[in-house]
Amino acid sequence: MTMASMYYVGLDVHKKTISFCVQDERGTIVEEGQIRARPTALSHWARQLPAPWMGAMEATLFTGWIYDHLTRQGAAVKVAHPAQVKAIIAAKKKSDRIDARTLANLLRCRLLPEVQLLPGELRQLRRILRYRTLLVSQTTRMKNKIAGLLMESGVDYQARRLHGKQYFHQLLQELEGVPDSVVELLQMSRQTVDYLSGLEQKLRRGLLTHPRLRERVELLQSIPGVGVIVALTWALEVGPIERFATVRQAVSYCGLCSAQRESAGKTRRGPISKQRNKHLQRVLVEAAKLAPRYSPHLAGIYQKERQRGNWNRATLAVARRLVAYLLAVDRRQTPFVSASSAQ
Numbered sequence: 001m002t003m004a005s006m007y008y009v010g011l012d013v014h015k016k017t018i019s020f021c022v023q024d025e026r027g028t029i030v031e032e033g034q035i036r037a038r039p040t041a042l043s044h045w046a047r048q049l050p051a052p053w054m055g056a057m058e059a060t061l062f063t064g065w066i067y068d069h070l071t072r073q074g075a076a077v078k079v080a081h082p083a084q085v086k087a088i089i090a091a092k093k094k095s096d097r098i099d100a101r102t103l104a105n106l107l108r109c110r111l112l113p114e115v116q117l118l119p120g121e122l123r124q125l126r127r128i129l130r131y132r133t134l135l136v137s138q139t140t141r142m143k144n145k146i147a148g149l150l151m152e153s154g155v156d157y158q159a160r161r162l163h164g165k166q167y168f169h170q171l172l173q174e175l176e177g178v179p180d181s182v183v184e185l186l187q188m189s190r191q192t193v194d195y196l197s198g199l200e201q202k203l204r205r206g207l208l209t210h211p212r213l214r215e216r217v218e219l220l221q222s223i224p225g226v227g228v229i230v231a232l233t234w235a236l237e238v239g240p241i242e243r244f245a246t247v248r249q250a251v252s253y254c255g256l257c258s259a260q261r262e263s264a265g266k267t268r269r270g271p272i273s274k275q276r277n278k279h280l281q282r283v284l285v286e287a288a289k290l291a292p293r294y295s296p297h298l299a300g301i302y303q304k305e306r307q308r309g310n311w312n313r314a315t316l317a318v319a320r321r322l323v324a325y326l327l328a329v330d331r332r333q334t335p336f337v338s339a340s341s342a343q
Helices: 039-048 063-072 082-088 096-108 120-152 165-173 180-207 211-220 228-238 247-253 278-293 296-306 311-332
Strands: 007-013 017-023 029-036 053-058 076-080 258-263 266-272
Touching (some): 007 063, 007 096, 017 096, 029 039, 039 063, 053 063, 053 096, 076 082, 076 096, 082 096, 120 180, 120 228, 211 228, 228 311, 247 311, 278 296, 278 311
Parallel strands (some): 007 053, 053 076
Antiparallel strands (some): 007 017, 017 029
């Protein structure tokens, strides 16, 4: 009895089209072409493929729904790291057809640099969290616009109280010599801030209603300096904690280490690498600025690095220690206990 040959399919995914290349085990191209990037067209195309087959595509904005659609039909699909694929294969000519062939070849030769795609449920929750981050960013922009309108009009105000509802309405009533257009824009900006803030709170509360996520977040919040947003971001951006074997891997994923170049026995350290999870990096750096206030141990780490004369390095040192704490609590599934408390 002979075993059926495996076919390897490379998928170059775009917004409207998907270029594909089907190869057999010897690398011979069986079929290649282009289909519409729509569920019905994808299902019809998948049914026409020779079986058994395995697919590969790069991680893009459109990867998630294609991966879910194919795997629901029983297909084996792997997702590749875009930057590492480009580093492995560099060609003078580049086209969708060539990219599809490249992915099929890498998959066939077991050289595909895979990335871990989070389960569908976690990806949905992460989408909500990232949308919440967008709302916070827009709220901040509107608050800055309110302050800018007042400064343009020469209005004296208390910056710390400006965004409180009672003070803001009192300030509007006391405005003198300010054009009506400015008053109207101030009112519209304030309404936008209130609306966006309400949406942000609704999304945050909705995330915490998920039972397993809420339990994980509560455990992570036992770490000094880790609040709800830091815990949510860690849980939803990292996903299953088993993906990290060491603290160094987690620190690298969070973008809290510098790029390294070594040649001829000489090592050079550059700035922080751009290959990172930017959402985790931003949240952890912000948390590291406040965490020393809540933990004497983190305060000691900060002061030790600060004495060397660099504020940023001190903040990064605290952020890296927070990553170690988060990783430990996630693995052990027990609340954080400091070394001094344990003694």
